[in-house]
Amino acid sequence: MSPYVLAAAAGVLIFFLYAVKNRRRGKLPPSPPSLPLIGHLHLIGRLAHRSLHDLYLRHGGGGGLLFLQLGRRPTLVVSTAAAAEDLFRNHDLAFASRPRSVGGERLMYGCSNVSFAPYGESWRRGKKVAVVHLLSPRRVEAFAPVRAAEVAALVARARRAAVAGEALELRELLYGYANAVVTRAAAGAAGATAEKMKQLMGNSAALVAGFQPEDVLPDAPARFVRWATGINKRIDDMAEAWDEFLSEILAAHMEKGTNGGAVEDGEDFMDVLLRLREEGTVGLELTDDRIKATVEDMIAAGTETTSQTLEWAMAELVANPRVMAKLQDEIARVSTAGGDHPTVAESDLSKMGYLKAVFKEVLRLHAPAPLLVPHESTTPAVVQGYEIPAKTALFVNAWAIGRDPAAWDAPEEFRPERFLGGGGAAAVDFRGTDYQFIPFGAGRRICPGINFALPVLELALASLVHHFDWELPGGMRPADLDMGEEPGLTTPRRVPLVLLPKCKTLA
Numbered sequence: 281m282s283p284y285v286l287a288a289a290a291g292v293l294i295f296f297l298y299a300v301k302n303r304r305r306g307k308l309p310p311s312p313p314s315l316p317l318i319g320h321l322h323l324i325g326r327l328a329h330r331s332l333h334d335l336y337l338r339h340g341g342g343g344g345l346l347f348l349q350l351g352r353r354p355t356l357v358v359s360t361a362a363a364a365e366d367l368f369r370n371h372d373l374a375f376a377s378r379p380r381s382v383g384g385e386r387l388m389y390g391c392s393n394v395s396f397a398p399y400g401e402s403w404r405r406g407k408k409v410a411v412v413h414l415l416s417p418r419r420v421e422a423f424a425p426v427r428a429a430e431v432a433a434l435v436a437r438a439r440r441a442a443v444a445g446e447a448l449e450l451r452e453l454l455y456g457y458a459n460a461v462v463t464r465a466a467a468g469a470a471g472a473t474a475e476k477m478k479q480l481m482g483n484s485a486a487l488v489a490g491f492q493p494e495d496v497l498p499d500a501p502a503r504f505v506r507w508a509t510g511i512n513k514r515i516d517d518m519a520e521a522w523d524e525f526l527s528e529i530l531a532a533h534m535e536k537g538t539n540g541g542a543v544e545d546g547e548d549f550m551d552v553l554l555r556l557r558e559e560g561t562v563g564l565e566l567t568d569d570r571i572k573a574t575v576e577d578m579i580a581a582g583t584e585t586t587s588q589t590l591e592w593a594m595a596e597l598v599a600n601p602r603v604m605a606k607l608q609d610e611i612a613r614v615s616t617a618g619g620d621h622p623t624v625a626e627s628d629l630s631k632m633g634y635l636k637a638v639f640k641e642v643l644r645l646h647a648p649a650p651l652l653v654p655h656e657s658t659t660p661a662v663v664q665g666y667e668i669p670a671k672t673a674l675f676v677n678a679w680a681i682g683r684d685p686a687a688w689d690a691p692e693e694f695r696p697e698r699f700l701g702g703g704g705a706a707a708v709d710f711r712g713t714d715y716q717f718i719p720f721g722a723g724r725r726i727c728p729g730i731n732f733a734l735p736v737l738e739l740a741l742a743s744l745v746h747h748f749d750w751e752l753p754g755g756m757r758p759a760d761l762d763m764g765e766e767p768g769l770t771t772p773r774r775v776p777l778v779l780l781p782k783c784k785t786l787a
């Protein structure tokens with residue numbers, strides 16, 4: 281064959297391959313230039329939600345989507361309210377699974393919890409148990425005495441500091457409060473065990489947060505890296521510590537018995553799960569491991585999300601004295617605290633519209649899980665006109681969506697009034713149908729703990745600002761407050777909040 285014909289054939293082949301590659305790429309959302317092997321991993325900084333938002337602004341082209349290759353994982357990133365709406369309204373089922381997590385498998389009994397379980401019958405039934413039996417409005421109501429006792433302890437601690445003229449580190453205080461409420465509801469354990477829980481959760485978070493060896497390497501080398509770096513050993517030690525802790529609580533509950541199968545208000549989550557096992561009606565084998573995984577899941581999912589939201593709320597109030605004064609006015613006006621009710625009563629919370637608006641504004645700007653929890657697709661889907669293959673990881677950037685200028689006026693301003701009548705977002709709620717505001721997610725994987733979290737949050741904040749004025753120590757001004765974030769499974773403040781409480785009310 282003549283060299284001319286050969287050259288022409290090669291040219292046609294190259295053109296054909298290039299066209300095929302471009303055609304295939306053309307169906308995917310926009311993507312920045314990538315590197316071999318690691319893809320776009322090098323573009324993700326310490327605060328992934330911020331890096332992903334910057335990447336979207338630079339390369340996203342306005343359609344709300346970005347397609348990244350994060351090591352081995354093809355990943356879809358959703359950054360606008362409009363794209364989130366298309367995704368959750370039309371493709372929720374396709375994206376309802378979770379990427380495999382080696383740490384999650386070891387720490388959560390083979391992912392037999394709700395949060396890490398892949399989509400399927402087992403997850404569906406486990407989630408139904410959580411929604412119907414553990415976190416229903418009725419059960420949440422039954423925990424009112426636990427909340428009242430723990431909020432009274434919180435106020436008493438703050439009062440001691442106020443009387444002594446000492447500054448308080450709110451992170452410690454709020455973590456203790458949130459952990460005690462969730463742990464008592466889940467397993468009846470509080471007090472001394474809360475410290476243990478904190479240690480367990482801090483360490484487990486470090487082992488499952490961030491990118492893992494499997495994200496970059498094939499399975500066998502990833503296993504080697506896990507073994508060589510000691511990650512495996514640390515995870516195994518941690519799983520053992522969790523198991524020891526949960527097994528003791530389970531044994532104590534089994535010894536105590538389940539109240540003859542009666543639905544009683546005094547039950548914690550472990551009691552409920554043991555009773556459901558006896559009744560055998562939920563269509564799910566409630567093994568010891570599954571019960572332990574579910575209780576561990578609720579404690580892990582409900583503690584830091586709650587305590588960090590409270591810490592951000594206090595920081596925003598101190599940074600915005602006008603909002604603090606208005607909130608204190610509302611609570612003083614409607615609260616029946618005093619006399620027989622030394623702290624704010626839960627029955628008063630429904631009258632505190634501004635308090636609810638403050639929490640919405642806090643969650644808009646400081647969603648504790650700014651990228652939700654990663655999802656994964658199980659089937660191909662066409663999102664916003666782009667073809668997304670099966671087995672694509674999904675990050676929904678709730679942090680960016682809460683600041684989407686197409687959905688929010690002055691998005692960077694802390695202005696709770698936007699959620700009140702005439703404020704532009706009065707009808708907007710976080711229960712998963714207003715896609716510009718999804719701090720709890722949306723669709724099948726939405727957080728089942730919203731009803732549990734709200735009174736825990738509202739009661740604590742209302743009590744703290746009703747009983748005390750809060751000042752910055754050392755002559756610091758509100759404008760000097762560092763509002764930076766720290767990376768992790770959730771996103772706490774970079775600098776723990778330290779404030780001086782001043783008593784407003786008598787003990």
Ligand code: HEM
Pocket residue numbers: 394395396407410462577578579581582583585586589647648649652653654719720721722724725726727728729730732733
């Ligand atoms: C301020 C408080 C909270 C916030 C902001 C929050 C937020 C979230 C988010 C963003 C998700 C992931 C949604 C997704 O994958 O798309 C989630 C899942 C979950 N949350 Fe919450 N959460 C909070 C409190 C709680 C509490 C108190 C509990 C239980 C006591 C809880 C239990 C769970 C569980 C079990 C899941 C997994 C759901 C699933 O995979 O189907 N959360 N939460």
